[in-house]
Amino acid sequence: MIDRARRLFAGYRRWGLARSARIFVDKSALKVAQRVFGFAEWHAIAPTSLRTYxxxxxxxxxxxxxxxxxxxxxxxxxxxxRINAPTRVGYDVDDGVIRAARALRSRAITFRVGSFPDVVEPSIDLLIAVNWPHDFPPDQLDSWLTPLLQRARYLLVDIIAPSGPSPYRYFHDFAFLSGRATCVRREPLGEEHREFLLLKVIQ
Ligand SMILES: C[S@@+](CC[C@H](N)C(=O)[O-])C[C@H]1O[C@@H](n2cnc3c(N)ncnc32)[C@H](O)[C@@H]1O
Structure with a gap:
């Protein structure tokens, strides 16, 4: 209880009253959704009001x-x-989070349980994978991405600074894509120790 009050006060000092209140409300709502759908806790503690990247x-x-x-x-x-595109498709291995996404988001977005090998779209303008690939070894990531490069125009990925605190096992710099994709934009988007890369696939 005292810990919780301390955390709330620290949040108030860091973000001000309005944003702290928004983060508190969003986390509370996501906690309820987590109980209903049974998805991993990370989603309930990282609402977009807190993780604005x-x-x-x-x-x-x-x-x-x-x-x-x-x-x-x-x-x-x-x-x-938050993306404007006629076709938006999300894949995730967590069945609970996919059920929750279907309930929470517009029906214009398709959600499927699965990962890279399950992607069926024959032509992809933009392929996004952020905030999880660093859990997997480089050869695994390469074998996932390589077949999709023939079908994708752009990739959006993140890189993590090895010097910072990190829950990840690997720190991919995507150098293995050299000669196959070129970086056209690189932004921290308010994150410490992380940058987001927009890569254009060389056709
Ligand atoms: C930290 S969350 C990030 C979610 C989202 N990318 C974001 O930034 O808001 C990581 C997500 O990746 C999913 N995930 C982990 N390993 C995966 C894999 N091999 N294939 C597809 N999804 C995976 C997890 O289930 C989780 O929902």
């Missing part, structure tokens, strides 16, 4: 003017919900 990421995505956007590891679909 999703807003900036959607703005980067919107610059591509994509027809077909696919996000793998889409979570609750908070990024896809």
């Amino acid at each position: 999703r807003v900036g990421l959607a703005a980067m995505a919107n610059e591509v003017k994509a027809n077909v956007v696919v996000e793998v590891g889409c979570g609750l679909g908070a990024i896809l919900a």
